[in-house]
Each structure stands twice: as C-alpha cells, then as structure tokens.
Amino acid sequence: MRVLALSVLLIASASAAQEADSLGTLAGTVTDAETGEPLPGATVVLAGTQQGVATDLEGRYEITGVQPGRYTVRFSFIGFVTQEAEAVSIHAGTKRTLDAELVVGEIISCPIVCSSRPVISRSPYASTRIKRSGSGWCAEDTAVRSLAFGPLR
Numbered sequence: 001m002r003v004l005a006l007s008v009l010l011i012a013s014a015s016a017a018q019e020a021d022s023l024g025t026l027a028g029t030v031t032d033a034e035t036g037e038p039l040p041g042a043t044v045v046l047a048g049t050q051q052g053v054a055t056d057l058e059g060r061y062e063i064t065g066v067q068p069g070r071y072t073v074r075f076s077f078i079g080f081v082t083q084e085a086e087a088v089s090i091h092a093g094t095k096r097t098l099d100a101e102l103v104v105g106e107i108i109s110c111p112i113v114c115s116s117r118p119v120i121s122r123s124p125y126a127s128t129r130i131k132r133s134g135s136g137w138c139a140e141d142t143a144v145r146s147l148a149f150g151p152l153r
Contacts, residue, residue: 024090026098027062030055030075033101042077042102047084068092075100 030042038059045052046063049071055061070089076082080102090096 021093022068023064024066024068024092025062025064025095026066026071026073026088026090027060027095028097028099029059030061030077030100030102031059032080033103039077039080039102042075042080042100044100045074045076047072047074066090073098075102077102079105081105 026044026046028044030039030044031037032039038055038057040055040057040059042055042059042061043052044055044061044063046066051063051066053061053063068091070087073085073088074082075084081104083100083102085098085100088096088098
C-alpha cells in the first residue's frame with residue numbers, strides 16, 4: 001500500500017514539474033519615469049487574457065503560468081499614463097524580464113460650482129440639481145417650501 005501511495009505521489013509531482021516547464025513567467029519593476037521611485041499597486045495585465053497582477057511595495061511584479069506566445073503587456077497606475085509593450089514573447093520554462101517607467105498624466109481640472117444660494121440647504125427636504133451653464137456646470141439648490149400629504153390609493 002505504501003509503495004502505491006509513493007508511486008502516485010511521484011507521478012503527480014513529475015506531472016506538475018512537466019507542466020511548469022511548459023509555461024513561462026513575466027517579471028519586472030514599474031517605476032515613475034521622472035523620479036525613478038517604484039509604483040506600488042500599479043497594475044500589470046496581459047491584454048486579452050485573465051492574467052494580471054498588482055506590483056508590490058517595491059514596484060515589482062511576477063506573472064507565472066503564462067502560456068508561451070506573444071502578448072501586449074499593459075501597465076497602469078492612477079495619475080499616470082497607461083503604457084503598453086507590444087509583441088512581448090514568453091517562452092516555455094523561462095522568466096522574461098520587462099520593466100516599465102510610467103509618466104505622470106495630465107491633471108484634469110474640476111468644474112467650478114456656482115450657485116445663487118448656498119449649495120447646502122438647512123431644509124430636511126432639499127435637492128441639488130446640476131445643470132450646464134455657459135462653459136461649465138452649476139449646482140442649483142432647491143428647497144421644498146411645503147409638503148402636502150393626501151390619502152393613499
């Protein structure tokens with residue numbers, strides 16, 4: 001019985017090792033192009049697949065179990081321009097290193113809220129309507145002056 005259990009264990013481990021050798025790994029570091037600082041939490045995705053990871057505190061990542069082939073690798077991080085590396089080849093049983101340096105994106109300005117009355121109403125029954133005004137958006141505060149309740153039908 002022990003011989004049978006040992007045989008099954010050896011076959012299973014050999015099969016797992018053979019499968020691992022048929023797949024590749026993609027690893028690297030994601031940094032800020034301007035400062036060289038690592039970007040922890042940056043996203044690295046193999047486009048067109050379900051495979052991707054977030055970088056660690058040092059900006060490092062590793063995607064294991066990648067089928068051999070050519071991929072587009074997408075690097076993204078909030079506040080930075082998304083970068084793509086195309087035709088990245090992954091080979092069976094090897095570890096491919098691919099680093100990325102992301103550039104800070106444009107700062108998007110928020111619209112200025114203008115109102116003829118305070119935006120925050122003291123009425124427990126109030127609403128704020130946002131509408132387009134000229135080149136921007138305005139918040140219009142509307143307080144309910146009276147409530148009338150009738151019979152429910």
